[in-house]
Amino acid sequence: MPTKKGTASGGTRRTPATGSRAANQRADAQRNRAKILAGTVTAISRNPDASVADIAAEAGVGRVTLYGHFQNRAELIEAALMDSLERGEDVLSEVPLDGEAAAAFQRLVASSWVLVDQSRALLAAAQKELPAARIRELHENAEARMRGLLLRGQREGAFRVDLPVSWLLTTTHVVMNGASEEVRIGRLDPEDAPRFIDAILLPAFTQKRDR
Numbered sequence: 103m104p105t106k107k108g109t110a111s112g113g114t115r116r117t118p119a120t121g122s123r124a125a126n127q128r129a130d131a132q133r134n135r136a137k138i139l140a141g142t143v144t145a146i147s148r149n150p151d152a153s154v155a156d157i158a159a160e161a162g163v164g165r166v167t168l169y170g171h172f173q174n175r176a177e178l179i180e181a182a183l184m185d186s187l188e189r190g191e192d193v194l195s196e197v198p199l200d201g202e203a204a205a206a207f208q209r210l211v212a213s214s215w216v217l218v219d220q221s222r223a224l225l226a227a228a229q230k231e232l233p234a235a236r237i238r239e240l241h242e243n244a245e246a247r248m249r250g251l252l253l254r255g256q257r258e259g260a261f262r263v264d265l266p267v268s269w270l271l272t273t274t275h276v277v278m279n280g281a282s283e284e285v286r287i288g289r290l291d292p293e294d295a296p297r298f299i300d301a302i303l304l305p306a307f308t309q310k311r312d313r
Contacts, residue, residue, distance in 0.1 A: 137161045137162060137163060138157070138161045138167075138168055138172070139182045139185045141158070142157050142224070143182055143224055145157045145160040146182075146223050146227050154168060154169075154178065157178065179227050179231050182224055183232075186224060187240055191243055191244070193213060194214065194244060197209050199247070199250075202260070203255030206251055208296075208300055208304070211296060211303070215299065219285065219295065225279075245271060252307075255307075260308070270307055273303065273306065277303055
């Protein structure tokens with residue numbers, strides 16, 4: 103009498119239809135997550151205090167779907183900030199940092215500013231929801247790029263060596279965030295910000311020459 107063949111492990115064999123259905127579910131989940139993150143950026147840009155319900159509506163998903171990906175607003179904003187920073191890394195990695203250090207610094211500041219300006223509402227929301235240490239941690243890749251350039255500038259005599267690079271990084275961070283706040287309240291045109299930032303940072307960082 104014929105017997106049914108089982109799998110070698112004795113478990114249930116996954117049929118092609120089952121595998122395809124699981125793949126579709128994963129694809130749907132990825133699409134929903136992407137829509138939620140994009141909706142977060144848009145909703146926060148319109149209203150820094152946008153609720154989870156507002157974000158879900160902007161993303162075109164239900165709150166149950168949103169909570170299936172993110173447990174609370176803080177987790178959602180952190181994920182959106184991480185996604186924004188990852189996209190920013192693709193841009194910053196293309197900035198040429200060779201040649202004269204001060205000129206390379208200006209190029210990096212200009213490109214960084216564009217990203218800061220695009221995500222300033224999201225960053226402001228993150229600063230309310232997340233510890234400052236976590237936000238700094240999320241910026242580690244961008245900070246490492248700037249640190250490397252400043253260290254090279256110090257070695258080559260372009261940037262002053264009487265101040266540690268950690269302080270130069272902190273100063274850069276403070277000035278760029280200050281520019282972002284000035285733009286937010288309407289006291290600075292975003293297109294003028296890179297020039298204003300350079301006007302503060304370059305003279306402060308440039309190695310003083312002996313007369």
